Amino acid sequence: MTKLATFHPPELAVGYDDIVRAADAIRGAVIPTRFEQSRTLGALLNAEIWLKFENLQFTASYKERGALNKLLSLSPAERQNGVIAMSAGNHAQGVAYHAHRLGIPATIIMPAWTPTIKVENTRSHGANVILEGQSLEEAYGFAVGYGAERGMTFVHPYNDPAIIAGQGTVALEMLAAAPDLDVLIVPIGGGGLISGMAIAAKAINPNIKVVGVEAQLYPSMLNAVKKSHLPVGGDTLAEGIAVTAPGSLTQQIIETLVDDILLVSEVDIERAVSLLITIEKTVVEGAGAAGLAALIGANRLYKGKKIGLVLCGGNIDTRLLASVLTRELARDGRLSRLAIDIPDRPGQLARVSGIIGKAGANVVEVYHQRVFTDVPAKGTELNLVIETRDRRHLEQVVAELKAGGYVVIVKSTGAGTP
Template sequence: MSKLLSVTYGDVVRAAAAIRGAVIETRFEQSRTLSKLLDAEIWLKFENLQFTASYKERGALNKLLSLTDAERASGVIAMSAGNHAQGVAYHAHRLGIPATIVMPAWTPTIKVENTRSHGAAVLLEGHTLEDASHFAVRYGAEHGLTFVHPFNDPAVIAGQGTVALEMLNATPDLDTLIVPIGGGGLISGMAVAAKAINPKIKVIGVEAQLYPSMLNAVKKSSLPVGGDTLAEGIAVTTPGDRTKSIIEALVDDILLVSEADIERAVALLINIEKTVVEGAGAAGLAALLAAKRLYKDRKIGLVLCGGNIDTRLLASVLTREMAREGRLSRLSIDLPDRPGQLARVSGLIGGAGANILEVYHQRIFTDVPAKGTELNLVIETRDRAHLEQVVSGLKAGGYAVLVKGSGSGAL
């Protein structure tokens, strides 16, 4: 392997020794509920519980520890949408190394502010990761700063591979690892370590359907790349050449996941595991939700690789998932414009055990007769069956009801 690839198992073992005590050896636990749901034995690596809420600390620290005294004194520069930025900023500050971080202009506010809070200078430049990267390289060269690449660096890859060492040390008989892919640093390092420990283990990569850049590179396909994804942490248009060569040699397959499956995975991890995971961190679970029949009865390790998600976006994901499940719905009801009608409708809904969250009338922009009104309600129900019960009760009471926003059209 050492002749073929830029990172060896020995590199990963040395990285583990170097960073020990400075990063958290995060929990690795079986999820009984997810295991039952997915007909497999599901183990979760909670890298979202690192101090900066991401595995990225591992590779960043290993790289920083490899610098010469002169490089440390001059300082470092990094480019990242957030997690690598925070890892570099935090450990550079801890080690007394000046750090400048370049982030794309669209980076979520929480990641920008968290990076600044670790003492780094933050520059917002470019509309894509590639734009930001080009700027960072130029700026670093002009100011004598060492560039800390987010994924295409042997020291960074080796540091990320320590995740697999911890997983397989805790549970040696795992037969499958499912790992998110952005630039490929995490899966590359993990594949090097895992295949050295157990050559028969399956290593499966996951990319957002909107950003199949590594799949295109490895399988010589030409799927479109780009768009707004919940998994911005893996929204990479150009993967690394070092990571590509490792993935070609050691990764067994690459799966693509839809935005809906990523949203569902984020919501499930909050509702079931009570843990906050960003879109990229939930990609592995999203892949299993979409293709669980392919992994039935396997013993699977998933990496929850990051937990930095904007709170407003998280709220949106959770409410959208409630709508998909039929727990949150909007009803449009044709109502005679007479006293007592709203109370009667409320009584029917409350009597069925549902909760009314919002109420408003529409008398002008509607097709109902002039003596009528369109009543719009947002209601909360236990599940889709309960929603159907509520709608049936309203129809039995003589009302025409249209359900909107329930996740599957009108009932």
């Protein structure tokens, strides 16, 4: 592997040498996560796909790398005064965990709406957690003021050279294992991860393409780099990259080194989360699945390429994960809701169930609707949720029910399905 050790464009705040030093600094305290080819995903998407499992870090996120590198750069006086950070998730846990390891007092400011599980996980690493602000911006403003009053060092989640250098170590490990990658596809929130990875990757292989991914609802870096004015905001599964204001340092690096930025839909993010747990048996949060989501949405652009994806985090609420998986079953036609008009007399439910069972499907849920329906008074609307092998099997079951004399309406085959 060719290394351009002097690669450090004068206009950038971080160079390749900084990333190499960061790798040396964090070695032994951060897991060098596995980087493996996924033949199944590759066959599905017509490309050679390699996955970097950063969701397997101790705190389930790559954020540990930058946080630790920043903490190790502090002077003895700064360590004694402690650090403060603002985050609703992965950065908080990374800072809290490594600060506790190093004996550095840590205070984490989290927005008031932060899920309890994330608050408790952060506290479990020994940090003092303060819930403040109804938005990330409010929490950030409070953290800066609170820390300044007490002489604490603020550990920014992305707009800091030491953070960027630490995140860049992900690319060092990927290209050490697979130096001939054609493309790196990297999620963008504030831009710390892709900035560090782009510096490292372009130093090692100037011909490699580095492509960023943002949620369609949060195209903040795309707007900043391409001077566009797409709307920013909304509820996204990829809350880890739902950033409204990208960093000034990261924007400069991205403008210089990143080849393209793609936007991904919520449906494709959900599908990517589901594919990773189904095929790779690995739990990934929405932001961590954004790279795969980009391949799903823009597969034609990367056909036949050797691609490195970063599964950057695995902190997803279990109830939300269950919802995502169930919705994907519905999209695939494996879980569907039917409305069937039946006479309101004994034996009809058994007859319908018999037809469905004979067709090889399974009834998951059943209830009758007698009041809020257009069915005549002597009839009822039978609502069923059934499990089938795929969409073709669903169509076969519906055909069998219709052949049995029933009026059948497929009410739902999955959120987001046309």
